[in-house]
Amino acid sequence: MNTSVLIDIINQYGYFGIAFLIAIENIFPPIPSEVILAFTGFITLSSNLNVWGSIIAATLGAIIGATVLYAVGRFLSVERLQRILAGRWGKILRLKPTDITKAAAFFNRHGGAAIFFGRFIPVIRSLVSIPAGMSGYPFLRFIALSAAGTLIWNTVLIFVGRLSGHAWPHIVALIETYGKVALLLLIIIAIVSFFIWRRKKNTSN
Numbered sequence: 001m002n003t004s005v006l007i008d009i010i011n012q013y014g015y016f017g018i019a020f021l022i023a024i025e026n027i028f029p030p031i032p033s034e035v036i037l038a039f040t041g042f043i044t045l046s047s048n049l050n051v052w053g054s055i056i057a058a059t060l061g062a063i064i065g066a067t068v069l070y071a072v073g074r075f076l077s078v079e080r081l082q083r084i085l086a087g088r089w090g091k092i093l094r095l096k097p098t099d100i101t102k103a104a105a106f107f108n109r110h111g112g113a114a115i116f117f118g119r120f121i122p123v124i125r126s127l128v129s130i131p132a133g134m135s136g137y138p139f140l141r142f143i144a145l146s147a148a149g150t151l152i153w154n155t156v157l158i159f160v161g162r163l164s165g166h167a168w169p170h171i172v173a174l175i176e177t178y179g180k181v182a183l184l185l186l187i188i189i190a191i192v193s194f195f196i197w198r199r200k201k202n203t204s205n
Contacts, residue, residue: 006039015053019061022154026065026126028095033125037154041161042168051162055154062119062150063143066129070142073133078104081130095127103127107135112145119149 009017018040025033040054072081082097090096107114107128115137118128132142161168 006036007043010040010043010049011047014049015057018049018054018057019064022058022061023065023068026062026129027068028126032122033153034157037157038161038164038168041158041163042165044158044162045165051158055151055158058154058158059147059151062154063147065126066146066150067143069126069129070133070139073130074136076130076134078131078134095123099123099127100130104131104134107131112137112141115142115145116149119146119153 009021021036022033025036037058040058043049044051044054078100081100085095085097085100103124106118106124108131114128115132118124
């Protein structure tokens with residue numbers, strides 16, 4: 001899917017187009033969410049779309065995609081998914097059997113934190129929902145953690161696209177090139193935001 005298709009979908013369908021693209025990216029990534037979100041931020045400068053509406057639409061789309069994969073995990077085992085991805089579906093979805101193994105190991109090692117922080121990691125962002133479903137992780141908690149991580153990711157990338165203006169493709173290229181550094185910065189932002197939220201919650205209680 002190239003940028004012109006993105007432009008057509010978002011220009012024609014607005015917030016619904018954003019939600020659709022992010023939902024699809026979460027289920028199987030034809031294009032990275034970095035591109036979708038940065039481009040969305042850019043077009044808020046010259047369209048009827050506003051930043052916060054775009055962030056909400058992208059977050060809802062991500063939750064829909066995550067819920068679909070959570071449901072897949074409830075009904076399929078790791079072994080069954082690996083067999084499926086070893087065939088034609090793996091090529092269509094651009095996923096390998098080892099991707100499932102890595103996502104399951106990441107979730108088993110970190111539990112709920114994997115759901116939250118996994119939203120910042122390509123491939124893991126999509127697949128961590130599957131082992132969460134397989135393990136019977138509480139659905140409402142899963143949604144809350146997914147929404148929190150996704151909200152931070154979407155907000156950062158959309159504002160990056162908006163502030164970058166016409167240079168947004170170059171920013172995306174930098175993120176892809178220096179992904180580990182960008183990921184570290186986003187994780188730091190996420191950790192600080194999470195602890196602020198926890199502190200406010202404990203204070204209110």
